[in-house]
Amino acid sequence: MPASAEPSSLLHRPDIWRGDRVAELGADCVASGYAALDALLPGAGWPCGALSELLLDQPGIGELELLHPALARLSAEGAWLAWVAPALPVYAPALLQWGLSLERLLVLPVKGLDALWCVEQILSSGAFGGVVAWLPEAQPPQMRRLQVAAQGQRPLAFVMRPSACAQQSSPAPLRVALHAGRHARAGLSVHVFKRRGAPVAQSIEIDIPRPVFRIDHGFPALAGAPFSASSARSLSAV
């Protein structure tokens, strides 16, 4: 009777996971580029063909920097990316700096139901490599529709929603809450509170690259008194 094989071998099936372990998803994951985060994610990366929800209260805390390595890798491999209903107007030179190829990046500044429709089309087409969508108003049934559209397809699908949505149930198999660091040197606080596997109790701090550059003071002094005085003072305070 082959079916009654060792129970331990049964446990190696990919669709069975034990409560104390993280499911092994195999190859359809894209590494996040942050080792500390990959250690927490099932399959050691962002899952393809499933929604990943990122919950945050305000844009600009480094949320996209967290996705940046994965998106840049997809873009370098020639995949199309789509940003649906971005929270604010997207600035192309920054994306260039990130190594995304602009000719294969679709930006859709749409609102409301149109945004959901666009995400669904993009996910179910299977033609895109990654989608980032800002859907603050999405309801659980709509999220379910998107999850169904994503299933069995190859794109990475990220949905950005406000922190308050953490209380709602969601069909997304991966949910991550992001909080800004308290001070400029602190990393981004990341809490994986839902995943295929036991939830992570504690949030971790991820040291993401920050837009810091230094200018040596060989640089010509700024003209005019109001410029130099205040800037010099603030810089020395950091």
Place this chain on the structure above:
Amino acid sequence: MKTGSAWALAPTLHVYTRTIPAEVQALQNLACWAGRLTPHVYMEAPNALLLEIGGCLRLFEGLDRLLDIACSESAGLGFSPKIGLAPTPRAALWRARAGLHEAWQDATATDLFGALAEVPVAALALEANSLAAVQAWGISRLGELLSLPREGLAARLGTGFVLQLAQALGELSDPRESFIFPERFSQRIEWPAPVEHTTAILFSSRRIIAALSGWLSRRASGLRECVLILEHPHQDPTQLRLRFAEPVYQASRIERLLRERLERHRLKDAVEALRLEATRIEPLQGEALALFGQAPPKNSVAEVLDRLRVRVGEEAVQILGARADHRPENAHLLASTPHVTASPAFPRPVWLTPKPRRLRERQGRPDHGGPLVLISGPERIESGWWDEGEAGATGDLRRDYFVAFAPNGQWLWIYRDQEGWWLHGLFA
């Protein structure tokens, strides 16, 4: 039978007036569609099409599949074809008219004699008195007629019929005038009564789209743009323009885009006729068939782009570009064509507010929900006198940019100019 007596027998009978031009139009439509199956199409008035399919069997992976496609697609267009198959056109025509659409295999055999034996004489295009004469001889099948001596038949039924027999049997050549596909595609459908729902319009346009698809295949071209014109009884016609991101020839894609366009369109009036015109076509690049049954990608990006453009509008489907300009506002543009790949040396924010926001200043420091910490900077960006005063231009500027950290954890891109502090973007 008069219509009066017909109604007496069947009170629910619908009577339509026969319009010959509409029939011819419908046949031409179908001939265009048939261009999808074979380049050799012949019209046989009033109600038959002859398709030479011998050379296309390989493309369609065999006869069965080709016939399946022909049957199901023509049924989808609202026709119920009777199909006859034979090695000569006239034999095929006779078999089709006789309704001998089963047993394809027999008909493809070289035994033409056997293929024709079953055809009833009533199905041959004989004149009424000749047909009466043949039936008076007690002959009902073509097989019996073929066993009679030809000379006698020629004397009794005329040489024309004997000639047709010889053509059917492949003894004589059967030259026909090939259907000429129109140079420009523009077709019109008129309804008996004005329609008010887009579903009805969509249903009827399927016929035209099928014809368009056949016409495109015949020309080995793809459609880039077409116009659907809806004619109203009391108002000016409505024009709906459909654009495609890549040349398409598949009826399903054209239809899908049209459906999305129509679903979002509100009819201003009832529609009494519609016309579809192909306004821009492009020759199609050759397409390699898959080897070993590798499935091609299910949907192309271009197809998704088309659908998105139709639904949310051209302007909301953006591909960004960057320009070599030191002024932040000018370095960003919407079209993807003029494009640089060199990026600025200093960090640029992912979010850029279109109009910088004024920041308050407290004790000489900028404030945004609390005092900001300046992380790095300044980066001096100045000058731009060359487009000063032009409409919509950024003009001359003189700014010192800083990266700042806000108390709520946001990373800001702010600048200071003569007037004070401004918030220009957010790093994400």
